[in-house]
Amino acid sequence: MANVITASKLTLAYDGGRKEIIKHASFSVRKGEFVFITGPSGSGKSTLLKSFYGALRPKEGKLTVGGLDMSRIGQSKLLELRTHLGIVFQDYKLINEWTVEKNVVLPLIIAGYSTDIQQTQAKKLLRHVKLTEQADRYPLELSGGEQQRVGVARALSKNPFLILADEPTGNLDEYSSNVIWDLMENACDQLGSTVVVVTHRIPTIFNIPYRHFIIENKGIYEVR
Amino acid sequence: MKSVRDHLMFLLPLLAILLGVEFFLVFNRVTQSSEEKLRESYSILVVSKKAMSLKDFRRIDPHIAEAAPIPKARIAKEIARGMKNTPDREILAALPHFYNLHLDRYLSRKDVEKIRQKLLAAKGIKKVETFGENHRAKYNLFLFLKIIFWSFVGLMGLVSIFLVVKQMEVWQMAHRERMQIMEIFGAPMLLRSGVLFRMGIVDALLATVITAGIFALLRYYYAPISGIEILVDRQALLFELKDIAILGGIALFIVISAVLTVAVKSRGPRE
Numbered sequence: 001m002a003n004v005i006t007a008s009k010l011t012l013a014y015d016g017g018r019k020e021i022i023k024h025a026s027f028s029v030r031k032g033e034f035v036f037i038t039g040p041s042g043s044g045k046s047t048l049l050k051s052f053y054g055a056l057r058p059k060e061g062k063l064t065v066g067g068l069d070m071s072r073i074g075q076s077k078l079l080e081l082r083t084h085l086g087i088v089f090q091d092y093k094l095i096n097e098w099t100v101e102k103n104v105v106l107p108l109i110i111a112g113y114s115t116d117i118q119q120t121q122a123k124k125l126l127r128h129v130k131l132t133e134q135a136d137r138y139p140l141e142l143s144g145g146e147q148q149r150v151g152v153a154r155a156l157s158k159n160p161f162l163i164l165a166d167e168p169t170g171n172l173d174e175y176s177s178n179v180i181w182d183l184m185e186n187a188c189d190q191l192g193s194t195v196v197v198v199t200h201r202i203p204t205i206f207n208i209p210y211r212h213f214i215i216e217n218k219g220i221y222e223v224r
Numbered sequence: 225m226k227s228v229r230d231h232l233m234f235l236l237p238l239l240a241i242l243l244g245v246e247f248f249l250v251f252n253r254v255t256q257s258s259e260e261k262l263r264e265s266y267s268i269l270v271v272s273k274k275a276m277s278l279k280d281f282r283r284i285d286p287h288i289a290e291a292a293p294i295p296k297a298r299i300a301k302e303i304a305r306g307m308k309n310t311p312d313r314e315i316l317a318a319l320p321h322f323y324n325l326h327l328d329r330y331l332s333r334k335d336v337e338k339i340r341q342k343l344l345a346a347k348g349i350k351k352v353e354t355f356g357e358n359h360r361a362k363y364n365l366f367l368f369l370k371i372i373f374w375s376f377v378g379l380m381g382l383v384s385i386f387l388v389v390k391q392m393e394v395w396q397m398a399h400r401e402r403m404q405i406m407e408i409f410g411a412p413m414l415l416r417s418g419v420l421f422r423m424g425i426v427d428a429l430l431a432t433v434i435t436a437g438i439f440a441l442l443r444y445y446y447a448p449i450s451g452i453e454i455l456v457d458r459q460a461l462l463f464e465l466k467d468i469a470i471l472g473g474i475a476l477f478i479v480i481s482a483v484l485t486v487a488v489k490s491r492g493p494r495e
Contacts (some may be wrong), residue, residue, distance in 0.1 A: 053408065082410030095402045110411045154409075 002163050004194045005029040005052060007220075009061035012051055013042065017059045021047045023222035024061065027213060031161075034188045037198045039215030045198035048215065049055055049166050052196065053085055054078040065131060068149060086155030086193065088184075090167035092147045094139040099177040101126065101135040125153040129183060145176025152183045156191070162204050163187055165197040177203060228377050235427045237387035242471050244380040246463075249470065250439070251373050255366070257454060259330045263316065263361060268325040269334070270343060271351040276322050284346050285339045290293060290326035302403045320350060333363060384490075395420060400490040407491065417487040424479035431484040432472045439463040 005028060012022040021044035023162055029035050039045050050056040052065055054073060062068040068081055086107075094103050102109075104125050105118040113121075126132045129149040130143075139147050148168060155163055165184065169177035188195045201210065212223040238332040270281075281288040299322065324398045331339075336354050344350045402415040413419070455461065465480040 055408070077410070079407075079410040079412055082408065085410075087408060093405050095405055095409070097402065106406070107409050110406065110409055110415060 002031050003028040004066060005032050005108075005196070007013050008063065010058055010063050011049055011060035012056060013059040014047075014056075017103045018082065020059070020218060022188040022215070022220065023218040024124075025218075027033070027220050032188065032195055034185065034195045034210045035197070036210055036212045036216065037196065037220070038200060038202060038212065039116075039198075043198060044218070045199060045200075045215055046166050048220070049164050049196070050196050052162075052164050053082055053087060058224075062160060065069075067086075083158065084161055086160035086163040086187075088148070088151050088155045088163065088165040088168045088171065090170040092139070092144075092151045094147055094150055094154075096139050099136050099138060100131060100142070103139065103150055104153045105157055106154055107160075111158060120139050121157055125157055128156075129153045130179075133220075143176075145172050145179065148172060148176065148180055152180060152187075156183075156187055156193075159191055160193055163193050163195045163202070165195065167199050169199070169203065230398075231423065231427055231430075234388070234424065234482075235431055237384045237391065238427055238431040238475060239434060240380060240384040240387070241478065242431050242475060243438070244377045244384065245471060245474055246439050246467060247373075249394065249467055250462055251377075253464075254454060255370060257461060258366065258459060261454075262366070263327060263330045266327070266330065266355075268327075268339070268343075268352075268355075269353040270323040270349060272321045272323065272327055272349045274348040275327050276323065276348070281323075281325060284342050287323050287327045287329070287331060287335070287339060289328040290324075292324045292326070294322035294324060295411040296322070308335050315431045330363070330366075388478065388482060393484050395482075396486045396489055399486065412486075413487050416490075417483050420483045420486060421479075424483050425476070428472070428475035428479045432468065432475050434465070435471055436468045440465065 007028070008026050010022060010025045011020060013020040035046065037045055047056060051058060051063060051069075051070060056069055058071050062093065066081060068077060073081070073133055095106070097107075101119075101122045105113075105122050108118045108121060121133065123132070126135055129152060131146060131153070133143060134150075136147060139150065142150070148171075153169070155165075163184065168184070169180050172180065184195055186196065187193050213220050214223050270276075276291065278288070278291040281291045296316055296319050300319060303315050303319075308373075327336075327339075340352045340354050343349050399420060401415075406416045440463050443459050447459040447462050450456060
């Protein structure tokens with residue numbers, strides 16, 4: 001099966017290359033996989049995820065996402081790639097001045113879909129994440145769990161080939177976390193999206209042996 | 225309410241800039257017109273032994289635009305009135321040639337003096353009268369008004385630009401998060417800053433219409449009854465249709481520059 005993400009001797013760094021976070025890491029993620037990347041706080045999990053959507057360029061080595069070389073990708077190609085990704089953040093990153101419905105269809109707005117399609121898709125997604133009643137409310141009027149469900153709905157709105165989740169349940173209670181994990185698993189199983197989740201620990205809900213990478217001493221290792 | 229305040233915070237400095245620009249345009253037209261009037265009413269008197277043409281004078285100095293001979297007969301008559309037994313004809317023959325010279329523009333006292341020296345150095349010219357004192361007083365007043373006005377417009381422009389920059393910072397604070405989220409999901413810059421562009425363009429149009437409206441009212445309703453000679457005679461000095469294009473162009477330029485600056489500054493971090 002084709003790889004969605006391939007890293008070869010990848011080095012990631014901040015401060016103009018002075019502060020190395022990941023060094024000479026090689027790994028790959030196949031199409032349709034559900035992958036966990038874990039590691040202690042400050043180990044570089046979020047940094048690695050940022051490099052997958054191009055917010056951080058590799059210092060050395062090669063990283064390809066969806067077949068695109070992330071070291072050489074131009075701004076317009078990068079923006080286009082991002083329209084095919086679903087990204088979920090620990091702090092939700094919702095637009096507080098927009099309604100829940102508008103937040104959910106942000107990727108469709110960016111892609112220039114008609115209002116009719118946006119509305120139909122918003123209804124479907126909000127039903128899916130059980131937030132139909134909250135469609136006209138604003139993010140700050142919702143609980144953390146509900147906001148994260150909006151975040152997941154937004155990530156799914158354009159059937160992305162790759163979903164990246166950065167500590168998606170970091171701020172949530174156990175019940176809300178389980179709802180989010182269910183939604184992510186469904187996205188992988190039913191939509192066929194590849195899902196990469198970075199988190200400090202794998203939730204107990206997961207009994208299925210998904211592939212699991214751990215970040216340690218700037219290296220990335222597969223846990224078997 | 226918040227939206228109205230957001231608009232006003234940008235609209236007011238933009239309005240101040242456009243009012244400054246329009247004042248500048250009007251003042252420029254008024255000064256040009258006054259300059260023209262001063263130029264027309266100002267002349268240099270030249271007394272020459274030989275007859276001279278405009279070409280001869282222009283050879284001495286290219287600023288000389290007109291050379292009108294003063295009829296000798298009139299002067300001869302004046303002189304003859306005080307003299308007995310001298311026929312006009314003899315006086316006429318003894319008289320030199322008199323010329324009134326007009327310049328192509330209203331020159332400074334120094335430049336007029338240079339022309340005087342050149343004329344005096346020319347062969348045949350006996351006397352040159354530039355009416356220097358009269359000229360200097362008018363010219364200095366004119367220059368003073370120009371400097372005062374430019375300083376005022378410059379200061380007004382600086383304060384307004386400062387206010388626009390401040391408003392851009394407010395915009396950046398208010399919109400940075402939204403723009404960064406949109407960028408993460410792949411929105412191009414124009415889409416990310418669409419709200420600001422729409423708001424800015426509306427403000428630019430409003431500021432243009434208000435400024436043009438004020439000056440159009442002044443032209444059509446105030447100028448005819450103002451009692452100010454130059455405005456009564458030439459109402460178009462206060463407002464011309466092309467001013468709308470100039471004001472609109474400047475307003476749009478400011479808006480586009482401001483929004484692009486905010487959009488670039490609000491881009492997500494790049495490492």
